[in-house]
Amino acid sequence: MVHHQFRFSLLVFILVTVNAANDLNTDKEALVSFANLVPHQRALNWDDDNPICSYWIGVMCDSGGTRVIALHLPAIGLLGSIPPNTLGKLDYLQLLSLRYNLLSGDVPLDVSTLASLKYVFLQNNNFSGKLPVFLSYHIRILDLSFNSFTGEISPMINYLFQLRTLDLSNNNLTGEIPDLNNLQRLKYFNLSYNSLRGFIPTSLQKFSNSSFLGNLGLCGSPLPKCPPSPPLSPPPSLATSTKTPHTRSKKKLSTIVIITIVISGSAILLLVAIIFLLIYLRSKSKEDCQGLSKGKKAVVDPGSSGINNSSSGPHGAEMNKLTFFEGSSFSFNLEDLLRASAEILGKGSYGTTYKAVLEDGMTAVVVKRLREVVVGKKDFEQQMEMLGRLHRHPNVVPLRAYYYSKDEKLLVYDYLPLGNLTSILHGMNKESTVI
Numbered sequence: 001m002v003h004h005q006f007r008f009s010l011l012v013f014i015l016v017t018v019n020a021a022n023d024l025n026t027d028k029e030a031l032v033s034f035a036n037l038v039p040h041q042r043a044l045n046w047d048d049d050n051p052i053c054s055y056w057i058g059v060m061c062d063s064g065g066t067r068v069i070a071l072h073l074p075a076i077g078l079l080g081s082i083p084p085n086t087l088g089k090l091d092y093l094q095l096l097s098l099r100y101n102l103l104s105g106d107v108p109l110d111v112s113t114l115a116s117l118k119y120v121f122l123q124n125n126n127f128s129g130k131l132p133v134f135l136s137y138h139i140r141i142l143d144l145s146f147n148s149f150t151g152e153i154s155p156m157i158n159y160l161f162q163l164r165t166l167d168l169s170n171n172n173l174t175g176e177i178p179d180l181n182n183l184q185r186l187k188y189f190n191l192s193y194n195s196l197r198g199f200i201p202t203s204l205q206k207f208s209n210s211s212f213l214g215n216l217g218l219c220g221s222p223l224p225k226c227p228p229s230p231p232l233s234p235p236p237s238l239a240t241s242t243k244t245p246h247t248r249s250k251k252k253l254s255t256i257v258i259i260t261i262v263i264s265g266s267a268i269l270l271l272v273a274i275i276f277l278l279i280y281l282r283s284k285s286k287e288d289c290q291g292l293s294k295g296k297k298a299v300v301d302p303g304s305s306g307i308n309n310s311s312s313g314p315h316g317a318e319m320n321k322l323t324f325f326e327g328s329s330f331s332f333n334l335e336d337l338l339r340a341s342a343e344i345l346g347k348g349s350y351g352t353t354y355k356a357v358l359e360d361g362m363t364a365v366v367v368k369r370l371r372e373v374v375v376g377k378k379d380f381e382q383q384m385e386m387l388g389r390l391h392r393h394p395n396v397v398p399l400r401a402y403y404y405s406k407d408e409k410l411l412v413y414d415y416l417p418l419g420n421l422t423s424i425l426h427g428m429n430k431e432s433t434v435i
């Protein structure tokens, strides 16, 4: 089993975009309908007669001139909302800059789920609605500052492993700041001037207080200390102490403050311990009945070969389950995957991608192993559910299954034997030349 775990630990999974049907013409149509539907003060020379890659204002293509990869339209007086089925069709887009315009409304889902995006500049508009969740794992810069976004910051931002710059300042965001402990490359971070509250998570305390200005409900390092919890009703001994001299009563008071802090501190600790226990019990009972549930997920247990690993306690059970999504036609289990022959498709800074061919010689999948990802099981499963729901998105290769353990996180995708899969995988690992 150790051997298998070791081999398994060599596998990992990835989100890959492929859209064979799209080409430069679809990009062109998407841009033209955007220009037609969105009023703008400065004229765009986006005419059919002019070559799109070399002539169109703000448009940049890849070196082969086959797809649009960057769109720079800063301060040209774009007015109104971004219609769906326009920019969201630019599925090779790596850079989207629409800063300093008059855009409003929601960011459409097809834009926030563009899977190649690396650089997003939407600052200084008047976008509103819930803060969009950008899902491209390649995102390095996300600037949504100076808009009217509302709602909470999704903990899913913690999965944008490549993020260097995150600016959400000057919006109307509420709720608490999620822990962003996975974002180890984050260099610039700004949440100033929102309506956030609560503690600043440890992972973000390395940023200065100017990253958190103007949020009245935020406290704790690097901002001033949180106000002490409301004092407990004084113990009876305090009444007798009023007879003591002033200095002594002061001393006694500070003792009481300390006691109060200690008591409320232990109460919080106890509460945390109870919450952890509850979460543990819940996930345990979930695991216990998962195999029986007729829910959306089928859990394949590799115990079919007779080795019943899942009986070796919660750890063993967790270690050996491959969770498939509904609609998956695959019928392999973890053991099969372990025995598969694997070929490296690409190495990225957050993991390695493999093509795995099962022993039947017919079934091929793409496996991505996430490296150095510190994430709780619940968060991970939530993220997987979200990715699983993108099945019908034409730009996203469906996620079919995932595997979670403390030390290993794997994603299984369809393998699409298109010529450009490899090039995309390789492309993903190159630094972008555009910005």
Ligand SMILES: *[C@@H]1O[C@H](CO)[C@@H](O)[C@H](O)[C@H]1NC(C)=O
Residues within 6 Å of the ligand: 104, 126, 128, 148
């Ligand atoms: C921005 O949008 C919000 C909400 O849609 C609206 O209330 C506000 O007036 C807009 N601000 C500007 C400057 O257009």
Ligand SMILES: *[C@@H]1O[C@H](CO)[C@@H](O)[C@H](O)[C@H]1NC(C)=O
Residues within 6 Å of the ligand: 169, 170, 189, 190, 191, 192, 193, 210, 211, 213
């Ligand atoms: C964050 O934004 C606010 C307001 O726009 C600004 O005052 C502050 O200096 C910024 N913080 C950093 C770290 O740049």
